[in-house]
Amino acid sequence: MFKQVVHKFRGLNRVPNYKNNNILCKSRCNNVFNTTFRGLYVTSHLKAKLFVETENLYAYGLLNSKLYDNTEIKVEKNVKTFEEFNESLSKPYRTSSANIIVNTFKNVKDFCVKNNITLSDNRFDNLVDGLMDQCENLSTSELYDLLMTISEMPQCESYSNHNYHDVWSCLDDVCIWKMKDWDVPTMFKFGDIWFKMNLGKLCEYIFEVLDYLPKRADKLTKDELVHTFFLLNICRRKKVSFEFEYALENLINDMTIEDMAVVSLGYFKSQSTIKLFSIIDAMLIKLIEEHKTIHEISLTAILKAIRLTRPGKVASNIFKALDVLSDETDRLSNLAVLHIALTGTSIMSFHKKSLQKAAERILKDINDPNKVRLKDIERILNGLAMFDFEPKTDRDIFTAALEELESPQRENEIMKYPRCLICALNFLGLRNIYSYKLMDKFLDLEVMETCFGKGARNVPRELFVLDRSIDIECPDYIGNRLAPKLLYKAAKWNTDFVPTSDQFKKINSAEKLVLDTIDTVETIIGNKALILVDHVLPQYAKADIIICKDKKSKKFTKPIGFENYTLGDIMKPQKNENLTHYAVVIVGWNQTIRETSFLLGQMLMKKRQLEKTGYVPVFVIWNEFINLTPKQKQMYLECKLI
Secondary structure: OHHHHHHOOOOOOOOOOOOOOOHHHHHHHHHHHOOOOOOOOOOOOOOOOOOOOHHHHHHHHHOOOOOOOOOOOOOOOOOOOHHHHHHHHOOOHHHOOHHHHHHHHHHHHHHHHHHOOOOOOHHHHHHHHHHHHHHHHOOHHHHHHHHHHHHHOOOOOOOOOOOHHHHHHHHHHHHHHHHHHOOHHHHHHHHHHHHHOOOOOOOHHHHHHHHHHHHHHHHOOHHHHHHHHHHHHHHOOOOOOHHHHHHHHHHHHHOOHHHHHHHHHHHHHOOOOOOOHHHHHHHHHHHHHOOOOOOHHHHHHHHHHHHHHOOHHHHHHHHHHHHHHHHHHHHOOHHHHHHHHHHHHHOOOOOHHHHHHHHHHHHHOOOOOOOOOHHHHHHHHHHHHHOOOOOOOOOOHHHHHHHHHOOHHHHHHHHHOHHHHHHHHHHHHHOOOOOHHHHHHHOOHHHHHHHHOOOHHHOOHHHHHHHHHHHHHOOOOOOOOOOHHHHHHHHHHHOOOOOOOOOOOOOOHHHHHHHHHHHHHHHHHOOHHHOEEEOOOOOOOOOEEEEEEEOOOOOEEOOOOHHHOOOOOOOOOOOOOOEEEEEEEEEOHHHEOOOOOOEOHHHHHHHHHHHHHOOEEEEEEHHHHOOOOHHHHHHHHHHHHO
16 A cells, blocks of 8 residues: 555656646645745755754754764765766666665765766666555665665755655655554654754655654653754744743743753744743743853744743833843854844844944944844844834944945845835934935836835835825935825735724724723813824824814814825824814823833834824823723823813
């Protein structure tokens, strides 16, 4: 039965043809092409991997080498000449035993390495045919020897290459077929070979192992659990299960900082948040204890997992760690220093010391693309703009960043990562700094569609914000803009609906804050008809409450002139010296610095733009308003409006 299944991986045409292959092969190929594998195959799915990620190699080096025995591969007779090589591969292997086929692979391996011959070479056809026939007869030791041999041979151009796809997909199934008889160390032993072959994300074997291990997570030793998280890291298609996390909670205090780094990569690469804060606390305590000696890759791995989780409940411990880590920046790379600074942004906490250090380091090397990437510029601008922080540096970092973004040496990088550029421009916009040159380039419809795709849905929010900000803060700009029809549709995608008390959807806490504010404003004014709730600045997702007051009579009147605007327009109030137009802005929990009422960069930008548009902004800050009684809420707003 198994032999029949394996035979299906061999097409009539030796070149892989996914349209004509059988159902089993189609299933595997569809799984590959429907998943994004960042960093594995470059520029397209069919390009060979050009490098092995440093983080993964580092993590692999941290694993306990004593968890399983590395069996030495014995070679009977090394092939040394082309005549011997051609003779060895020209034999009819379809009737040969599995042992002979494996030995032939081992015999020619060194010659292939020396002469850069890959499995996709047509001379391997007979040997691969034989393997397809005999794979069901492979013993565990022969399977190990064969996989190790293939992992040490020159890598094929693509995982779908002639012969190579047949071999690895067949052996993938054999591993799955045999794993029911293996113990956990043996499972890890074979999983590591798939990592060495750079097929950790594509093979099904590692996925199956990770599907099996949660059933016995409580029985895993510390080293076995760490190894499990390494497999989660290289697989990336499987989330960290609660069984793993519960086992980790029981073992985390026995782990070294290097173990925690491997665990953190498992969380980060699988995009799983840490749900048990005791685990984060243990990591932070260990970071503080070993901050002087921790390797920078271990440090960034742990910080990335913490940033992904956004653990506001342990903010005080995060600050203690950032305090001591900020003193180690001189020995760390630019990337590690940047990750230290950005850890505070994930919990909306302003850590001045780490941001200052990061700004100094990035500014020092900002003109060297080999030391400071476009992504690094975007990240530091994010941290600085979020907290409206202007570091004390020799040069103004915002000006230096703008000049570097506009420099010719960044053009290729910008076109490769256009989203990073748009985000960086958006962060500069928070500081009222705009690049007319780059906005004109990326607001061009052809460039926009090439970089981000066609249709309003694919217009990045950051680009939409820049276009809308031009009307308010760039009066002399004469470059490209979003077309009116595209603008209207993009506004629909980038603005939130206004909640109502009778809506079908259950009202959440953020919507309750909006409704409470609207009700309080109605109570103060006394007439619902005098209130307008709309997106007067559509670059901000939440609508504002607009009210108009007559300066002479001191009474509120109905805002007029807004009926002439459509969604996506900057809705300017009527120019009348006798009228004051208030924009009541509701500030949610993620728009202030943690445990304070200080506005983050986006809200400061909104305040500035509302004032330029002709409004008097009135901010209702969540932590000042939400716990008040109805009477106190009324007094809170009256103090701001009357």
